Amino acid sequence: MKLKGDSSTTRALNRRLILNQIRRNGPMSRSALTAAVGLSPAAVTFVTAELIAEGLLVEGEAQLGAAGRRPIPLEIDYASKLSLGIKVSVDNIRGVITDLSTRIIGEVVLPLADHAPDTVVRVVAAATDHLVAEAGATRDRVIGVGLAVSGQVDAEKGICRQEQRFGWRDVPLAGLLAELLDVPVWVDNDANAYAVSQHLFGHGRGRHSIAAIAVGRGIGAGLVSNSQLHRGASGAAGEFGHSFEQRGRRCECGRDGCLETWCGDIGLLQTWRERDPGSDGKDINDLAAAVAAGDPVAVAIIEDSAQRLGRHVASLVNVFDPEIIVFGGEGVRFGRRLIDPIRKLLGEYCYSGPRPIAIDWEGTGWARGAAALAVQHFFNFEATGGYSPERKDKDHHRAA
Ligand SMILES: [Zn+2]
Structure with missing residues (x-):
């Protein structure tokens, strides 16, 4: 043998x-x-x-x-096989079915009633059924499902170690989902998944080291070093949003003053309410609209956020020394108001000189990132990680 x-x-x-x-x-x-x-x-x-x-x-x-x-x-022949990618968010799950280049063929968004693991897994399974049917695909063309969640993930075992927003600890997500589907399942942190997709087919294609920084409700960084995802000792590498920024705001992780509490969506809205009581009840799209309209308070909030983010990104660049920085996530909706000051700070504080910055304007980056988890395993033919009910009996990766 x-x-x-x-x-x-x-x-x-x-x-x-x-x-x-x-x-x-x-x-x-x-x-x-x-x-x-x-x-x-x-x-x-x-x-x-x-x-x-x-x-x-x-x-x-x-x-x-x-x-x-x-x-x-x-x-x-990128169309020869199909990948499924599911991004789990607080209110919903967004799923895509893609070809092997992570080009999107079909998309679905389903609401989440609660965050019980069984509920999430059932909704994800329903989304995959819908996507496969909509694409008119047969199961044998599907290489697997990639599941992207925020929080700390043990990708090797397919377990979400902790996710405070969902109240999860050690949830065996990949195993639970693989019991409902007859395809392999991989699970990873959403920023990691995003970095993988940018490395395979996005702005980081052909590069060996990239820092992919996703800004939205949370703030995460996915680091690719020597063409491999850098996970760290406990799978928590890239929890960039929990870097200390300034005391005075309690973070979802329980700490005081994480970067996310100032520059994530909820933090930005809190600042807006503090500076402009009339903004009470408005959401992040309203803030983006106010910025686009040149509202001075809204613009100042984004410029302040850019200063905070830029300092942390510059530190990250000095520690990690990536070839390129990719910015993505919903935060790019603030456009140049957010990006230009960051670019300027990086020019000033990157020790070995400014880095190329690529902006991923696509709104589909998260779900494509999830699909990239399965595609990555397809191209690497990795025999480890992920979960499939049949993996004890046969090597499905090789069969792919
Ligand atoms: Zn935190």
């Missing part, structure tokens, strides 16, 4: 090498692949033939090359 395992590991590694090379670079000929991945021409021919037979690779139009040769480019 050991030998068989070893040979399938080599096979999996070679497939991973070739698929990822094409994912990063776009269509490539067999000879270009041979040069790039360091396998023999025979091995490349064998692996690519297998991937073509499985429908994962397709041959493109032959290109006229040097000396009259016409190499045939090979491209990933």
Whole structure:
């Protein structure tokens, strides 16, 4: 059994090498692949033939090359498989079904009546059924479900360690969901999932180290280092929003003065009420509208938030030294009022010079991030992590 395992590991590694090379670079000929991945021409021919037979690779139009040769480019058939991504929020869950490039094919939002794990898992299962049916897909094309939640997650075991907003401690989310679905399930922190998607197909594509910072109701950072997600010793890396900013506001995590209490949606609304009592009862979209209309109090609140955020992001850059910073989440709704001051601060306080900053204006980043969890495992053929009721019996990753 050991030998068989070893040979399938080599096979999996070679497939991973070739698929990822094409994912990063776009269509490539067999000879270009041979040069790039360091396998023999025979091995490349064998692996690519297998991937073509499985429908994962397709041959493109032959290109006229040097000396009259016409190499045939090979491209990933991103439509050949489907991924499901679900972002769990306080009031609802947002689900998407995507192709292997995390391009969205269908979307659904379902309300959450309460935060009992059973309720959340049932609603997520209903969303996946709806998405698969809407896309007219068969289950065998679905590579798995990625579930993104805020809070601390043990991604290896599929357990949410703590999530204060939901009152969760050690909830085996992936296991509960996999009992209802017959596909593999992965669960991760939402900012981590977001960083994975930006690394695979977003602004961080082709980079080795990125800091993806998501600002919305909460504030999180997903860090990719050496092309791997950095989780930390307890899975809590990137809990950026709980950095200490200023005393005077109690955070959902129980501490006093976390960055989130000043710069997250709820913190911004509290500041607005304090400075403009007339704003009582208004929501975050109202604040964005007031900023867009040039309301001086609203504008000052966002500029103040940008100063606070910018200082912390600059510290993060000095510690982590990423190639690029990606900003996403609902916070980008404040546009340049928020981003420009941050950019200026980074120019002043990044020790080794300012970094490229990419803004992800898409509102679908969270759910796409969740879908990227399954896609990442597909491209890496990882044999660990995630949860599936069948995983004890067969290696579903390899079968993918
Ligand atoms: Zn906190």
